[in-house]
Amino acid sequence: MLRGYVARRLLIAVPMLFIISFLTFSMMHLAPGGLSAAFIGARVRLEEDRIAIMRHYGFDQPFHIRYFRWMGRVFEGDLGHSLRFRRPALDMIVERIPATLQLTIPSILVSVAVAIPVGVLSAVRQYSPADNLATIGAFLFVSTPSFFLGIVAILIFSVGLGWLPISGMSTFGLRDPSTLTVILDRLRHLVIPGGIVLGLGYTAGLLRYVRGSMLEVLRQDYIRTARAKGLSERVVIYKHALRNSLLPVVTILGMWVPYILGGAMIAEVISAWPGMGRLAVDAVFARDYPLVMGTLLLAASMTLLGNLLADISYALLDPRIRYE
Amino acid sequence: MSDKTGRLLLIAMVVAALILGGGCPRRAPGEEQPAAVTPVQGDTLVIGTVAPMLLNPILATDVPSTTITDLVFSGLVTVNDRLEFVPELAESWEVSPDGLVWTFHLRDGVTWHDGKPFTAEDVAFTLERIRDPHTITVRRGDYEQVDRWEVVDPHTFRVYFKEPFAPALQAFAMGIIPKHLLQGVDINTAPFNTRPVGTGRFRFREWKPDVHVILDRNEDYFKQVPHLNSIVFRIIPDDTVLMEELAGGGIDFSGITAPHYKRMAAVPHLNVHRFPSLRFQYIGWNERLPKFDDDRVRIALSLALDREAIAEAAYEGLAVPATGPFPLVSWAINPAIEPLAYDPERAKQLLADAGWKDTNGDGWVDRDGKPFEFEFLGRAGDPVSKMIIELAMEYYKAVGVKLNPLFLEWGDLVSRLDPPRRAFEAFYLGFSVGVDPDVHIFYHSTQAEWGFNDTNFQDAEVDRLIEEGRRTMDFAARKQVYHQLHQRLHDTQPVTFMFFIEAIVGVDKRFQGVTPSPIGTLWNVEHWWVPEAQQKHPAP
Numbered sequence: 011m012l013r014g015y016v017a018r019r020l021l022i023a024v025p026m027l028f029i030i031s032f033l034t035f036s037m038m039h040l041a042p043g044g045l046s047a048a049f050i051g052a053r054v055r056l057e058e059d060r061i062a063i064m065r066h067y068g069f070d071q072p073f074h075i076r077y078f079r080w081m082g083r084v085f086e087g088d089l090g091h092s093l094r095f096r097r098p099a100l101d102m103i104v105e106r107i108p109a110t111l112q113l114t115i116p117s118i119l120v121s122v123a124v125a126i127p128v129g130v131l132s133a134v135r136q137y138s139p140a141d142n143l144a145t146i147g148a149f150l151f152v153s154t155p156s157f158f159l160g161i162v163a164i165l166i167f168s169v170g171l172g173w174l175p176i177s178g179m180s181t182f183g184l185r186d187p188s189t190l191t192v193i194l195d196r197l198r199h200l201v202i203p204g205g206i207v208l209g210l211g212y213t214a215g216l217l218r219y220v221r222g223s224m225l226e227v228l229r230q231d232y233i234r235t236a237r238a239k240g241l242s243e244r245v246v247i248y249k250h251a252l253r254n255s256l257l258p259v260v261t262i263l264g265m266w267v268p269y270i271l272g273g274a275m276i277a278e279v280i281s282a283w284p285g286m287g288r289l290a291v292d293a294v295f296a297r298d299y300p301l302v303m304g305t306l307l308l309a310a311s312m313t314l315l316g317n318l319l320a321d322i323s324y325a326l327l328d329p330r331i332r333y334e
Numbered sequence: 335m336s337d338k339t340g341r342l343l344l345i346a347m348v349v350a351a352l353i354l355g356g357g358c359p360r361r362a363p364g365e366e367q368p369a370a371v372t373p374v375q376g377d378t379l380v381i382g383t384v385a386p387m388l389l390n391p392i393l394a395t396d397v398p399s400t401t402i403t404d405l406v407f408s409g410l411v412t413v414n415d416r417l418e419f420v421p422e423l424a425e426s427w428e429v430s431p432d433g434l435v436w437t438f439h440l441r442d443g444v445t446w447h448d449g450k451p452f453t454a455e456d457v458a459f460t461l462e463r464i465r466d467p468h469t470i471t472v473r474r475g476d477y478e479q480v481d482r483w484e485v486v487d488p489h490t491f492r493v494y495f496k497e498p499f500a501p502a503l504q505a506f507a508m509g510i511i512p513k514h515l516l517q518g519v520d521i522n523t524a525p526f527n528t529r530p531v532g533t534g535r536f537r538f539r540e541w542k543p544d545v546h547v548i549l550d551r552n553e554d555y556f557k558q559v560p561h562l563n564s565i566v567f568r569i570i571p572d573d574t575v576l577m578e579e580l581a582g583g584g585i586d587f588s589g590i591t592a593p594h595y596k597r598m599a600a601v602p603h604l605n606v607h608r609f610p611s612l613r614f615q616y617i618g619w620n621e622r623l624p625k626f627d628d629d630r631v632r633i634a635l636s637l638a639l640d641r642e643a644i645a646e647a648a649y650e651g652l653a654v655p656a657t658g659p660f661p662l663v664s665w666a667i668n669p670a671i672e673p674l675a676y677d678p679e680r681a682k683q684l685l686a687d688a689g690w691k692d693t694n695g696d697g698w699v700d701r702d703g704k705p706f707e708f709e710f711l712g713r714a715g716d717p718v719s720k721m722i723i724e725l726a727m728e729y730y731k732a733v734g735v736k737l738n739p740l741f742l743e744w745g746d747l748v749s750r751l752d753p754p755r756r757a758f759e760a761f762y763l764g765f766s767v768g769v770d771p772d773v774h775i776f777y778h779s780t781q782a783e784w785g786f787n788d789t790n791f792q793d794a795e796v797d798r799l800i801e802e803g804r805r806t807m808d809f810a811a812r813k814q815v816y817h818q819l820h821q822r823l824h825d826t827q828p829v830t831f832m833f834f835i836e837a838i839v840g841v842d843k844r845f846q847g848v849t850p851s852p853i854g855t856l857w858n859v860e861h862w863w864v865p866e867a868q869q870k871h872p873a874p
Contacts, residue, residue, distance in 0.1 A: 053748055056475050057784040060752075062467050066522070094387045096470075096523050105543055161574060169578055176584050177575050179545065182380065182566060183871045282570045284544030292385075297745050 012325060016318070023314045028081075030310045031303065035077050038299045067093060080303065089307070090300030092293070099304035102289060109179060110273040110285040112196070117204040118266060121212035126259070129220025133228065133255075134247060144217060151214035160207040160280040167202065175199050177282040203281035208274050212266070219262055224255040257328055264320025268312040272305075371846075373863035378564040378871035379845065382576045382585035385544055385569045388527040391509030392464050392471050401856065402567060405549055406447075407509025407532035410438050410457065410491075415851030415858070417663060417769050419503040422557075423452065423510060423533065424491075433498030433807045438506070440489045444556050446512050447537040453488040459513035463521055470522050475775070476505040479804075498805050500812055501770035509534070535560050535860045544569050561863035563873050580604065586842040587855070592650040592718065595838050604840040607850045608652060611837035612661050615653070615764040617726075617830040618751075618789045623759060625706065626789075632827040633674070634684035638733045639726060640676035645833060648721040653833035658820045659773050661834055663852055666771035666816035671824050681733045692734050699734035707736035711750065711761040714741040719762055722832075726762075751788045758788075764835070769853070771816050774800050777828050791828035844868040 054060050064070045068079065083090060089099040132141040151159070168176040175181065181195050227233065228251055236246045273287030286305065293301035324331045386398035391407045394400050410424040424438040444452040461483055463469050464476075479499040484492045495502065512531055516524060530538050533556075536549035547567040551560040568585055570576045577594045579585045581601045590598050590606065599606045619626035619635065626632060645653040655673040660666040682699075685691075690699040690706050698705040710726070712719045720741065727737045737760075742750070750757045774781065778800050781787035799819040806812040823831075839855045841848050847861040864870075 053752065053786065054472050056478075057753070058467065059472065059474055063470055066468075066470055091523055096388055096393070096527060098523075102543065109544075164575065164578060169582060176578050176582055177570055177572075178568065178584070182546070182568065183378070279571045280575055282544075282568070282572070282575065284542070284569075288544060288571065295743065 012322070016322065019318050019321070023311075023318075026314060027307065027310055031081070031307060032077065034303060034306050035080065035299075036073075038297065038302055039073050039076075041297060080300075084307070089304040092301045093298045094296055095298075095301075099300045102301065103286070103304050103308060106273070106284060106286045106289055107271065109283060110271060110287075112179075113200070113204050113208070113277065113283055113285055114270045114274065116200060117208040117212060118263075118270065120205065121209050121216055122263070125213045125216035126220055126256075129217045130224055130247070130252060130255075132217070132221040133224035136225065141221075144221075148214040148217045151210040152218070156207045156211055157276045157280060159210060160202060160277065163202050163206045164280070174201050177280070179283055199281070203274075203277035203283050207277040207280060216259065216262060219259055220255065223258045224251060227251045227255040230254075253327065257324065260323045260327065261320050264316045264323070267316025267319060268309050271312050272309045371865075373561045373847070373861070374866050375561050375563070375863070376866065376873065377562055377844075377864040377869040378566055379562050379587060379859070379862065380566045380568055380585045382570050382579055382588035383567050384571055386547060386567070389530040389538070389541070389547075390511065390521070390524075390527040392460065392469070392473055392511060393521070393527065395472055398567070401854070402547055402549070403509055403530070403532075404534070404854075405536040405565065405856065405859070406530050406534045406538050407511070408534045409507040409509055410440075411503050411506050413507060413769050413853050413857070415849065415853070417852065419507065419769075422507075423457075424506070429807070433500075433805075434495050436493045436495070436502055437486070438491045438493070440491060441556055442489055444533055445554055446514075446533055447531045447552060448512075448515070450512070450514050452510075452512075452533050454485040454491040455488070456510050456513045457491045458483060458485050459517065460508070460510045463511065463516070464508075466521075468520075468522075473508065476508070480505075498807055500804055500807050501768075501772040504768055504770045504772075507769075536565055539564070555860070558860045560860040562859070563871070565859070580840050583842070586845065588840060590838040590840050592648075592652050592838070595650055595652065598838075598840050601840070603843050605843050605848065606838065606840045607848070607855070608836050608838045609850045610654065610662050610852055611835055612766045612769075612852050613764055613835040613837070614656060614659055614661070614767050615762070615832040615835065616656070616659075617832060618758075618761050618763065619829065620756065620759050620788075621790045621792070622756065625701075625708070626760075628688050629826050630684045630688045631690070632830065634681040634688070634733070635730070635735070636674050636827050636830040637677045637684070638681040638735070639729050639830070639832075641673070641832060642676070644722055644725050647725060648718050649833070649835065652836040652838060654836065656831040656834050658823050658831055659767055659776065660771050660816070660820060661767060661852060664771055665813055666820065668817040668820040668824075670817075671820060674824075674827075678729075678733050685733065685735070690734075697731075697734060698736050705736060706734065707738060708759040710737045710739050711747055711758050712739060712741050713747055713763075714743050723762055753784050756788065756790075761788075762832075772800070772804055773819075774804065777823065789829060791826075793822070793826055793828070795822050796826065796828070844870070 054063060068076050071079070080090065087100070089103070091097060092099050092102060095102065128144050132144045135141055164176055167174045175198060179196065179199050180192070184191060184195060233246060233251055236250050271286060272290070273285035275287030275291045277283060278285040278288040289301065290305035290309070292298075293305060383398045383401070386394075386402055387396050388394055389399060389402055389406065391400070391403040394403055408422045410422060411419045412422040414420050423440055423444060425441045427436060427438045429436050438457075440452075440454055440457070446452055461477065461480070464471060464473055479495050479497065479502070481494045481496045483494065486492050493502075509532065515526055515531055519526065528541055535552055535555050537552045539548040539550050541547045546569060549565045551563055553559060568579075570579060570585070573591060576585075576588055577590070577598065580588045580590075581598065581604070583603065595606070598604060617635075619632055621627045641655040645651060645655065654662060657671045657673050658667070685699055685706070689701045691701075692699050694700065696705070698707065700706065710723055712723045723737070723739045727739060730737045747761070749755065751761065775786045777787060777791055777796055779787070779792045779797050782790040782792065796819065799815055799822060803812060803815045803819060806815055837850070839850060841855070844864045845862050846865070847858070847863060848855065849858060851857050
C-alpha cells in the first residue's frame with residue numbers, strides 16, 4: 011500500500027544521502043585552493059600559524075577520517091563551523107530560510123497560476139495569435155539568461171521609471187511601519203527577483219510543458235468519445251482533458267521542490283536578497299566546506315523529497331498507477 | 335605626544351603630497367570649517383559593501399569586516415591622513431634610550447560600549463590572545479619582535495622588544511578587545527564576533543546576515559563624538575547593482591570600480607573623490623628558476639612593459655606606475671628615482687647579454703636550445719588583471735618572450751604561491767602596503783622559505799638595509815636608509831613594480847567634512863555631518 015511504499019522510499023533516501031554527501035566531500039577535497047580561501051584578502055605568513063590552522067580545522071587528518079568525523083557530528087545535529095564566518099553552519103542555514111521562502115514560494119505560485127491557464131489556452135487554440143504570442147514569449151524568456159533579465163529590469167523599472175526599488179528586501183528607514191505598508195513594501199521588493207528573474211523563467215518553462223501535454227491529451231480517443239457524446243467543449247477540456255494533462259506537470263513541480271529551500275543564486279545576488287542560494291554558492295567559491303556540505307545536505311534532502319512527493323501525487327491523480 | 339621618539343616618528347610619517355590625483359577640493363585636517371557653519375548632529379550614513387565575515391579585529395582579514403572593526407574598536411594609536419601615528423587609547427608613549435622598552439600611558443576614564451572601564455589588562459589580554467597558538471589569526475607575525483609585556487598599573491602598559499624596532503607603533507594600531515567579555519571563551523567561535531563590544535567611535539547595534547550591519551554613535555567616545563546618528567552597511571553583492579544604488583541614492587557612500595568612474599562622476603548628487611591608495615600591484619618572478627635568477631632578465635622584463643599605456647587601458651588611467659613598494663605619499667620614497675621607462679630595445683639587449691637570443695629565427699629568444707616561455711598566473715574573475723596579462727603577453731612577444739596565461743581562483747592561486755609548494759613561474763598580484771615602510775616580510779632573504787618573499791629574492795645589500803631600517807630609531811637617519819634601500823630595489827628589481835592604484839569613492843553631497851586619505855575615506859567619519867535641512871533619516 012501507499013504507506014508501505016512511502017516508508018520504503020524514505021529508507022532508501024538514507025543511503026542515497028550518504029552517497030551524495032560522500033561524493034561532494036570528495037569533490038571538495040579534490041578541488042584546488044583548500045584552506046587559504048578561508049582568509050580572503052590575507053595570507054598566512056608564519057609556518058607555525060599554518061600548522062595551527064590546519065590542525066584546528068582537522069586538515070592534518072587523512073581524508074576518510076575527516077569525512078567520518080564530519081558524518082559523526084552530523085548525527086549529533088552539528089554541521090560544523092563555517093571556515094570564513096566561524097559560526098555554526100546550521101545557524102547560518104536556518105537564518106536564511108525565511109527570506110528564501112519569501113522569494114521562492116510566491117514566484118512558484120504565481121508561475122503555476124499563470125502558466126496553467128495560458129498553457130491550456132495555447133493548446134486549445136493552437137496556432138491562434140494568442141498561442142503564437144505565448145510561444146514567442148516563452149521561448150524569449152526561457153532563452154534569456156536570468157542575470158541579464160534582472161539587470162535590464164532594474165535599469166527599466168527601478169532606475170528609469172522609478173517604480174520599484176533597486177535592491178534589498180525592504181526599504182531602510184520606512185517612515186510609516188504599519189503592517190500594511192511593510193507588506194506592500196516587501197511585495198514591491200519582490201517584483202524583480204521573484205517576478206521577473208525567477209518567475210518569468212519558471213512560467214515560460216512550465217507553460218511549454220502544459221501546452222505540450224494538453225495537445226497530447228486532446229488527441230486521445232477518450233476526448234473524441236467525450237465530444238461524440240455531445241459534451242460541451244468546456245466540460246471536455248476542464249473535466250476530462252485538464253486533469254490528465256497535468257500529470258507530467260506534477261513531475262516538473264516535484265523537480266522544483268529543491269528550489270523552494272535551495273534558493274535562487276542569481277536572483278538573490280542581483281537583488282541583494284539574503285537567501286540560501288547566495289550562501290551556498292559563495293561557500294563553494296571560498297571552499298568553505300562545512301557550509302558547502304550543510305547546504306548540500308539540505309538540497310539533496312529536498313530533491314529526494316520532491317521526487318517522492320511527485321510519485322505520491324501520481325498515485326493520487328492517476329488511477330492507473332498503484333504502488334505496491 | 336609627550337616624548338622625543340614619538341615626536342620623531344610623528345614627523346617621520348609626514349607625507350610628501352596628498353593631492354595627487356583628484357583636483358577635487360580638499361581641506362587640510364584640523365583647518366577650521368567656514369565660520370558661520372557649525373556641525374550639527376543627526377542623519378545616517380548608508381554604505382554599500384559586500385558581506386563582512388566576522389567583527390573581531392584580531393581575527394578579521396576581509397575589507398568589509400576591518401572597515402567595521404575600525405569604527406567599533408580602538409587601538410593604542412591610530413593613523414591620520416598624513417600617515418602619522420597619533421594617540422588613541424594611549425594618550426602618550428615613550429621609548430627607552432636603547433630602543434627596547436616602549437611605555438604607553440593609557441587614557442583615563444575610557445569605557446567599553448557596555449559601560450565597563452577599559453584598562454591596561456585589556457591590552458595585555460589582546461596580546462595574549464594574538465600570541466595564543468589556539469587563536470586562528472594571521473596577525474601573530476606582527477608581534478614577532480615583541481619579547482614580553484607588563485601591566486605596570488591600570489593605565490600604564492609596557493612592551494619589551496627583543497631588539498630596537500622602529501616600526502613598532504604599526505602593530506599597536508590593532509583594535510583592543512575586552513577581557514571581561516572574552517576571558518575563558520573560545521575566541522575563534524565566540525558569539526562576540528557577531529556582536530562586538532569595543533571602545534571605538536561607533537557602537538554596534540545589529541547585524542542581519544546578508545542584509546545590513548548597523549552602528550550607532552558612541553556618545554561616550556573619548557575624542558570627537560561623531561555627529562552622525564548611525565552608519566548602516568548595506569550588503570549588496572553585485573557591483574552593477576551597487577553602482578545603481580549609489581546613483582539612485584539608495585546608498586550614500588561606496589567605492590567605485592574603474593569601469594564605472596566616468597558615469598558616477600556625472601551623477602549630480604555625488605561627490606566623486608579619487609586619491610592615491612596603499613594598494614600596490616606587482617609581477618613576481620620565481621627566482622628559484624635559473625631564467626629569472628638574473629637581475630638583467632628581470633630588468634629586461636620590467637623595461638619591456640609600457641606601464642603608462644597599461645594603466646590607461648586597464649585602470650582607465652587610475653593607476654600610477656610604481657618605482658618601488660612605497661606609496662607616493664611615503665617619506666621612504668627616494669625622490670631621485672624615475673620609473674623605468676618603456677624601452678623594448680634595451681630589454682632585448684639585456685636579454686641578449688644574459689644569453690637569450692633568437693638563434694633559430696622562430697621569433698622567440700632561446701638559450702641552450704630552449705625558448706624563453708613562462709606560465710603567468712592571474713586571478714580568475716578579475717577583468718582588470720585579465721586585461722593586464724593579455725597586454726603583457728603582447729609586450730613580451732615584441733621582445734621574443736612567450737607568456738602563457740593561466741587564471742586561477744584566489745584560493746587556488748594563493749595555495750600555489752604559498753610554501754612549501756611555490757608552484758609558479760610568474761604571477762600578477764597586489765596587496766595593501768603598511769603605513770611603515772618596513773618591507774622585511776617581502777624582500778628579506780630569511781622570508782623566502784616560509785614568508786611572503788614568494789619569489790625567493792636574495793640580495794645581501796637589500797637584507798642589510800632592511801635590517802638597518804628596522805633598527806634605526808632616529809627619523810632623519812632612518813629616512814636615508816630607506817632612500818638607499820629604494821635605490822637598491824630599483825636597481826635589482828626583486829619584482830616588477832607595476833602600479834599604485836588610485837582609490838575612487840562616491841559620497842552623497844549632503845555629507846560635509848569628507849576628506850579621503852590613503853588609509854581610507856572613513857578615517858575621519860566622526861567629523862562628517864549633514865546640515866539640518868538636508869538630513870534624510872530622522873533619529874530612530
